[in-house]
Structures are given as structure tokens and as C-alpha cells.
Amino acid sequence: MQAPTGTKPLGERVQSSAGDLLLRPIRRDDVAALRRGFARLSAEEVRFRFLHPVTDLPDDMARALCEPDPRCGIALVLIDPPPAxxxxxxxxxxxxxxxxxxxxxxxxxxxxxxxGQGLGSLLMQRLIAACRTRGAVEIWGDVLVENGAMLELCEHLGFTRRTQWSDRGIVRVNLPLPP
Ligand SMILES: CC(C)(COP(=O)(O)OP(=O)(O)OC[C@H]1O[C@@H](n2cnc3c(N)ncnc32)[C@H](O)[C@@H]1OP(=O)(O)O)[C@@H](O)C(=O)NCCC(=O)NCCS
Structure with a gap:
């Protein structure tokens, strides 16, 4: 199995019902594609992802998202493979x-x-592996309580859930990453 953090720059070929995709770290030349992708999201997808409404992905924010700090940031994408x-x-x-x-x-x-094709689970598995490579001891995230798909996906990967007392609409999921 291939390392997810760019040790093989070509990435990992992944099958989907709409054709092959490439799973690879995000790159600085992905800005336009990231912005187009954001524009295709529904309001609910945006709310589930960002936990609040976000209407625009400005160019400077997209640039920052495409250049994660190599010391602490990891970002993986599923993207159309070459020669697109x-x-x-x-x-x-x-x-x-x-x-x-x-x-x-x-x-x-x-x-x-x-x-519904296992791609979310695959990305999470690759992300967890990349976090381990960076020495992370735990991975966690906040999920809206009505986001059954994400809660189930996390449960399948072994995450545990904790309701936030400060915000009953959010469930914090976490997974210890023992060495
Ligand atoms: C949640 C999300 C990431 C799931 O992605 P996905 O590629 O469909 O996930 P998978 O196909 O790997 O599904 C994994 C499991 O999640 C569950 N699941 C997926 N879609 C589901 C749905 N619509 N309803 C209920 N459970 C669902 C299933 O248990 C599935 O397990 P299975 O393979 O045994 O059926 C995707 O729907 C999404 O991006 N939603 C909007 C943004 C979001 O919610 N982000 C999470 C916030 S951190």
C-alpha cells in the first residue's frame, strides 16, 4: 500500500462509479479546482463540512488551503487523473x-x-495513516448531530462519540492513535 503523504508524487489510483480518480496530497496548483469544487457543493454539504454556512471560498483562502503547513497540515484530494x-x-x-x-x-x-462508495472511509484511512506518520497520538473532529453518514463512517473506523455540553448540536468524535 502506498504512503499517503507525497512520498510517491503520482498518488494512488482509486476506482469510482464515475471512473478512476487519483488520491494524492493537495498541491499549490489546485487552487482553481478547489474553488470550482466548492462552488458545486450544496448548502447542506457546506454546513456539514464547515458546521456553519459559508457562501464563498475566496482566492486567498483557497490558496492557503492548497498550501498546508508541512509541519502540521495534511490535505488529501480525490481528483481526476491525468491526462484531464x-x-x-x-x-x-x-x-x-x-x-x-x-x-x-x-x-x-x-x-x-x-x-456511498467507500471513498470517504478510504480518505479517512489514508488521513489517519498520514497523521500517524506525523506522530499524532489522537485524531478528532466535530460532526453535526444530524450528520448520520459521518457519524456512522467514524463509528466503522473505531471512533468514539462525545456530545458537547457547550453545544448539543455537535458530536465530537475521536480515535486514539497508539504508537
Ligand atoms: C459524510 C461523507 C464524508 C460520507 O462519505 P462517503 O464517501 O459516502 O462515505 P463511505 O461511502 O465511505 O461510507 C462509509 C459509511 O458511512 C455510512 N454512510 C455513508 N453514507 C450514508 C448515508 N447517506 N446515510 C447513512 N450512512 C451513510 C455507512 O455506514 C457507510 O458504511 P457502509 O460502507 O457499510 O455502507 C459525505 O457524505 C460528505 O462529505 N458529506 C458532507 C460533508 C460532511 O458531512 N463532512 C463531515 C464533516 S467532518
Whole structure:
């Protein structure tokens, strides 16, 4: 199995019902594709991903998202493989490893056309592996309580759930990553 953090720059070929995709780390030249991908999301997908309404992905924010800090940021995409002339991004998984606690916060989005095929689980598995490579001891994320798909996906991967007393609409899921 291939390492997910760019040791093989060509990435990993993944099958989907709409054709082959490439799973690879995000790149600085993905800005336009990331913005196009954001524009295709429904309001509910955006709310589930960001936990609140976000209407626009400005260029400077997209640039920052395409250049995660190599010391603590990990971002993986599912993208059309070469020779696509304007490849589209169909899914993104990212994590930030807190250098002080070595706990990694994750976020995931799989565009609706590609859901229900195991791609979200695959991205999470690759993200978890990348977090381990960075020395993370735990991975966690906040999920809206009505987001049954994500809660189930996390449960299948062994995450445990904790309702937030400060916000009953959010469930914190976490998975210890023992060495
Ligand atoms: C949640 C999300 C990531 C799931 O992606 P996906 O590629 O469909 O996930 P998978 O196909 O790997 O599904 C994994 C498991 O999740 C569950 N699941 C997936 N879609 C589901 C649905 N619509 N309803 C209930 N459970 C669902 C299933 O238990 C599935 O297990 P199975 O393979 O045994 O059926 C995707 O729907 C998404 O991006 N939603 C919007 C953004 C979001 O919610 N992000 C998470 C916030 S961190």
C-alpha cells in the first residue's frame, strides 16, 4: 500500500462509479479546482463540512488551503487523473496536527456524486495513516448531530462519540492513535 503523504508524487489510483480518480496530497496548483469544487457543493454539504454556512471560498483562502503547513497540515484530494486538462477535485480530507498536544483535528468532504462508495472511509484511512506518520497520538473532529453518514463512517473506523455540553448540536468524535 502506498504512503499517503507525497512520498510517491503520482498518488494512488482509486476506482469510482464515475471512473478512476487519483488520491494524492493537495498541491499549490489546485487552487482553481478547489474553488470550482466548492462552488458545486450544496448548502447542506457546506454546513456539514464547515458546521456553519459559508457562501464563498475566496482566492486567498483557497490558496492557503492548497498550501498546508508541512509541519502540521495534511490535505488529501480525490481528483481526476491525468491526462484531464482541467482536473476536478471531488473530495478533500484534511487534518491539522497540534504541535503541542499531537492531537489532529480532521475535516472531510466527498461530493454527493461520489458518496456511498467507500471513498470517504478510504480518505479517512489514508488521513489517519498520514497523521500517524506525523506522530499524532489522537485524531478528532466535530460532526453535526444530524450528520448520520459521518457519524456512522467514524463509528466503522473505531471512533468514539462525545456530545458537547457547550453545544448539543455537535458530536465530537475521536480515535486514539497508539504508537
Ligand atoms: C459524510 C461523507 C464524508 C460520507 O462519505 P462517503 O464517501 O459516502 O462515505 P463511505 O461511502 O465511505 O461510507 C462509509 C459509511 O458511512 C455510512 N454512510 C455513508 N453514507 C450514508 C448515508 N447517506 N446515510 C447513512 N450512512 C451513510 C455507512 O455506514 C457507510 O458504511 P457502509 O460502507 O457499510 O455502507 C459525505 O457524505 C460528505 O462529505 N458529506 C458532507 C460533508 C460532511 O458531512 N463532512 C463531515 C464533516 S467532518
Amino acid at each position: 486538462s482541467a482536473p476536478e477535485i471531488h473530495a478533500v480530507a484534511r487534518a491539522h496536527v497540534d504541535p503541542a498536544t499531537l492531537c489532529a483535528e480532521f475535516a472531510l468532504i466527498v461530493q454527493q456524486r461520489y458518496t
